[in-house]
Amino acid sequence: MRRLILAAASIAALTLAGPILVGPVAAQTPIVIKFSHVVAPNTPKGLAAEKFKELAEKYTGGKVKVEVYPNSQLYKDKEELEALQLGAVQMLAPSNSKFGPIGVKEFEVFDLPYILPDLKTLRKVTDGPLGAKLLKLLDSKGMTGLAYWDNGFKQMSANKKLVAPADYKGLKFRIQSSKVLEAQFRALGSIPQVMAFSEVYQALQTGVVDGQENTWSNIYTQKMHEVQKYITNTNHGYIGYVVVVNKKFWDDLPADIREQCAKAMKEATDYGNGQSAKENDDALADIKKTGKSEIVALTPDQDAAMRKALEPVYQDVAKRVGQPLIDEFLKETRGATN
Numbered sequence: 533m534r535r536l537i538l539a540a541a542s543i544a545a546l547t548l549a550g551p552i553l554v555g556p557v558a559a560q561t562p563i564v565i566k567f568s569h570v571v572a573p574n575t576p577k578g579l580a581a582e583k584f585k586e587l588a589e590k591y592t593g594g595k596v597k598v599e600v601y602p603n604s605q606l607y608k609d610k611e612e613l614e615a616l617q618l619g620a621v622q623m624l625a626p627s628n629s630k631f632g633p634i635g636v637k638e639f640e641v642f643d644l645p646y647i648l649p650d651l652k653t654l655r656k657v658t659d660g661p662l663g664a665k666l667l668k669l670l671d672s673k674g675m676t677g678l679a680y681w682d683n684g685f686k687q688m689s690a691n692k693k694l695v696a697p698a699d700y701k702g703l704k705f706r707i708q709s710s711k712v713l714e715a716q717f718r719a720l721g722s723i724p725q726v727m728a729f730s731e732v733y734q735a736l737q738t739g740v741v742d743g744q745e746n747t748w749s750n751i752y753t754q755k756m757h758e759v760q761k762y763i764t765n766t767n768h769g770y771i772g773y774v775v776v777v778n779k780k781f782w783d784d785l786p787a788d789i790r791e792q793c794a795k796a797m798k799e800a801t802d803y804g805n806g807q808s809a810k811e812n813d814d815a816l817a818d819i820k821k822t823g824k825s826e827i828v829a830l831t832p833d834q835d836a837a838m839r840k841a842l843e844p845v846y847q848d849v850a851k852r853v854g855q856p857l858i859d860e861f862l863k864e865t866r867g868a869t870n
């Protein structure tokens with residue numbers, strides 16, 4: 533696989549460099565930004581990526597061409613980040629959870645159960661000093677963090693009705709490659725299994741795993757509701773993304789082009805984050821319409837029992853990312869409840 537990626541990287545490098553041209557033809561050769569992602573086009577991330585394409589091409593007057601590759605067409609989860617570091621693609625928006633395996637485990641703090649009461653509170657973290665500090669950590673990995681994009685809150689699904697913590701015992705759950713998510717399912721007595729996003733539907737269908745957690749928009753667009761009898765409205769965790777660009781590529785862009793792309797990114801972020809909640813609400817309504825999965829609501833007592841069962845995850849994670857980081861995060865989010 534590494535060899536394949538390397539081959540792709542050199543092809544991409546050639547594409548970027550392009551033939552050596554002079555005169556008017558040279559002016560027409562656009563700078564290509566390959567933007568790879570793993571979800572469907574009609575999701576919060578898919579739509580924000582398309583918006584960035586539209587605006588970046590507009591603001592640069594066509595000097596930049598953004599090619600968006602959705603649905604893991606180019607790379608699956610972890611390969612995506614390797615491809616970015618090698619320069620085979622220029623831009624990605626992986627979920628926070630996916631930065632742990634490349635050595636930036638601090639982003640896993642976003643995975644802590646019930647850490648964010650709502651998207652407004654999240655904004656205090658991502659738009660404030662903590663958000664900026666976290667993005668800076670990416671520099672040493674050969675990438676520049678440009679923005680935080682929302683998806684939304686996660687729900688639990690299985691072929692068994694999940695209302696009490698005890699219902700999770702012994703079930704296999706697909707997780708993203710995050711130690712926090714592993715600790716979360718272990719706290720419930722389940723067996724977590726790391727798996728690429730593109731493989732989840734089939735794993736659920738064939739029974740390789742019993743359940744999964746994801747947002748309404750991801751569940752709907754991957755048709756997971758067709759192979760899961762129950763989806764419990766837990767809102768127990770958050771999925772959001774960090775838009776990253778290959779650092780060398782970004783630093784080497786002519787200053788005016790970089791500024792225009794940054795402006796496009798800012799506007800695409802406002803656009804995407806402004807409508808992610810609605811996209812998840814719409815996906816929930818669409819799932820309900822299919823009648824294929826029963827949507828289960830928790831009573832306040834059941835919700836409280838889930839929160840209690842997942843409390844130990846905080847101690848577990850403090851050992852990995854340090855209590856000060858968790859405290860810094862909680863300082864921003866404190867005072868509000870989910």
Ligand code: LMR
Nearest residue numbers: 570571627708729746750
């Ligand atoms: C997942 O792997 O479940 C998500 O990170 C997919 C995504 O990018 O929303």
